[in-house]
Amino acid sequence: MPELRGIGVSPGSAAGPVRRLAPPPALPPRPAVIRAADEKAAFRAAVASVATDLTRRADAARDEAAAEVLRAQVLMAEDETLVGAVLELVDAGAAAPHAVTDALAVHRAAFEAAGGYLAERAGDLDDLRDRIVAACLGLPMPGVPDPGHPFVLVARDLAPADTAGLDPATVLGLVTAEGGPTSHTAILARALGIPAVVRCAGILDLPDGTLVSLDGAAGAVETGISAGTAGGVNTAEVAARTRRAASTGPGRTADGHPVALLANIGSAKDLTGDVEGVGLFRTELLYLGRTAPPPRAEQVAAYRSVFAALPGRRVVVRTLDAGADKPLPFLRLAGEPNPALGIRGLRAARQAPDVLSTQLSAIAEAAEGTSADVWVMAPMVATPAEAADFAASCRSAGLRTAGVMIEVPAAALRAGAVLRGVDFLSVGTNDLSQYTFAADRTCGDLAELLDPWQPALISLIAACATAGAGAGKPVGVCGESAADPHFALVLAGLGIASLSMAPRSIPAVRQSLAAHTLDECRRMAEAALAADTAKAARAAARRA
Template sequence: MSRLLHGIGVGTGSATGPVARMAPAPALPAPRPVTDPAAEAAAVREALRAVADDLDERAARATGPGAEVLSAQAVMAADPVLADRAAALAARGTDGAHALAEAFDGFRAALAGAGGYFAERTADLDDLRDRAVARLLGLPVPGLPDPGHPYVLVAEDLAPADTALLDPERVLALVTVRGGPTSHTAILAKALGLPAVVGCADAARLENGRAVLVHGADGVVEPDPGPDAVARAADAERRRRERLAGFRGPGRTADGHPVPLLVNLGAPHELAGAAAADAEGVGLFRTEFLFLDRTQAPDLAEQAAAYRQVFSAFAGRRVVVRTLDAGADKPLPFATRPDEENPALGVRGLRTAARDPQLLDTQLAAIAAAAEGGAAQVWVMAPMVSTPQEAAAFTARARAHGLPVAGAMIEVPAAALRADRLAEVCDFFSIGTNDLAQYTFAADRTLGPLAGLLDPWQPALLSLIATAARAAAGRGRPAGVCGEAAADPALALVLVGLGITSLSAAPAALPGVRAALAGHTLAECRELAELALLADDADDARRTVRSRLGEG
């Protein structure tokens, strides 16, 4: 094993501690003859029922997002179609463990083939399969370790059923063999403010109890760190936390240039924490939570009530609402078709309005109704805008419903390249770096091997962001970033130097971004942006900028 292990850094700060590995998945035994197929089928059903019951019990003990994740997992385990398929295999003579594995593998292949969000959920099925097989065989169920002391959690990958109950007081850092910058583990690490490295292949060889030093920002894991390295990292982490605690209030550069810092919001359980954060509003309010897992769209009254709750929580502050982003990784039976061969390039986002105009009109009417009284400064934007004509039509539609501030998300290279024309008909831009990277590099954002192409430091991506920001500035329009790029303090400086006027990220990321801005002038941000644009690749851009900042 090399001295330093490298992966993708997705958390903040650093932490050191002993490794504790996830309990391994049970090995599938050799096939065995079945003498009582009916009993075998009953055992298969009982194993699935036990897993579902266990997850339901854990959901009852959890709160907030943990409870919701566990409940969703329990529903998957209790799926009667899954149970029927596994039991049918057992009834035909397949032993229970292999019947379960084959049934889950069939479901897994279907999800992987769907791509996007569904492909990311294959880890959930793998986890449920392993739990069910362990139950059937009478083996320990895979899950989080409990060594009796704080530890660095090392795993092949993390399933929602485990991460939902992860205790940040016990888990010092996260390291996974698989995963990318938008994986479940990456999102969790950012939300909890934990140092994390994902996509670290050599982590598979780290033994229990071995001391490691995890550098979240750099994506580096240092096995067996010496006392001096641990002391330096601890001192740097202490100084980082002290420095961040000293910055409050609106985001601005050292010379007073304002850069509003906003939060991303995507589910009801996030509202309390987001509203309490030291933020100037919501830069991305994802509305899909109202539409998912339903056979028909929510009506105007239900939508208005949900939006009004958010607007009231952010009274006096900006709330940027993204209209329904259905399609691709979020198919909906009432908005999209299941037979699209390539849904990521199909009818998604604003394009669904061409198929069902009433869906968008009802949502805009609900947003307008909830905004009455002016509790919050409500802006509305459309996802997946590709042409100036689409932007103009959306803006006109929003204003017809009484919503005076309407904009477009820049997620498609065509929109960035024609941003000057879009700026003529939009009131603002919001740049979604995750999708913009995916479409710029023709790289599926769920595939770990392509994570390097999706790195937000890629100069080609930064060039498109600069193009859109310049076009917005030319028309006096604001242009924000609401993708994962906004959570990186060093990259935030580059984005401001490119002309970005606001940044929206998870609440835990804002203190670091605020402190970085306060320590540098606008001119320095522009200098850093030029360095990043001239770099050969993402690693070169990151290394060059951080070296100039004294971090490398």
């Protein structure tokens, strides 16, 4: 059976017939003459209709992360710059559907040129275009098919509005030709617990009805399978989910070695009951869509809502991760030719120090009166000096435990020196992969380089774990690689003390750890480190 490969972004297995996303609306020929007033009215009505629909979907979304994504799309649709560009094109003689298409093409090109995070948002603009054009033409909205039976959804990419409304009982799995590990498709699939593979070359060549199976951890899609094989895959997955749901408690290996299992969240609404704590509290949601930083009091309230929900448990707060490929207007940063290598994360504090100092003081105030064990870490740290300066800022704000993310190879190679100035490290494997292999996370042609089983990446993680053991300070992993139940064993074997992931991924990792001793995990880690390729590392670890 032919195997297609992509990037696994949401663990789990699924099998079923392929069904494609409904196509976008076709543009009619450009009219020779228009009535500008009528076209403007049609456009404004279309924007209002789409914004109302997206808001309704946000309110009905099962997951808060999905709701936030949809509300961000509403802001895009109503953006004054975009609206103004469309109205100017109408005045120049374009009908509303063509004006929308042309204006958003300019925005899309800018997003793609920026690369990184913004490039992955280009699909959101395509979805807005299709929805507004459909509304202008009086056509049905493009979207998810309803064949009357469970299926594997296949698309070039999936829009946030479509992903947020998926029913996991009907949509068994997702496979897209585009997207990336940090695309909305990936984020929302993980939040909904739907196995997903993105950047899968050849998936669009499969006709509707083709039976496939997919492995959302390995990024593999088997085509042309039998109905019996498909049924076996789904039966095994249901049984595995049942076993995982029954597992509770802290993460431990079979012989009792603790490996803390923590959650990646964006707000208190993402929390589930059975988590040991939070290993990555993304604070960006507070800042998105604003022309000024959120008021200090608003920040305090948002942080305190998380701290209060986790009495006595660890909460690791990541300071604002923005700039360059995640632009925020109030940072007032200049454009850059290669934003992935530019002013982002902690580096943005060089030009906007008040943003960081206000955030740190808000975190400290929010922690007062709660019993949460609050840790704070900075993103995009490259040198020991940067790490030490950040830790000093944290302590000046009254925060006891300060650490940094390891996303830059330079920091991993000097992990021992970095640890002299901070209390802990957290390895962000998504960005560390990107920078280690010079492989943009949005480039599907380089998907194999972004595989966390790459021995070079494992070596850098091992260097951090060894430095942590030498310093007597904890090292965790908060990249989504931690959600792979098999790779989690390798991480435990390397000496990683905590694994942080989407809350839905925790039960599978907990179960995997509980089935193996620490010595077995160490043998797996040694085997993976000795391999020459990601495929060989994965296979060697399974044999160890």
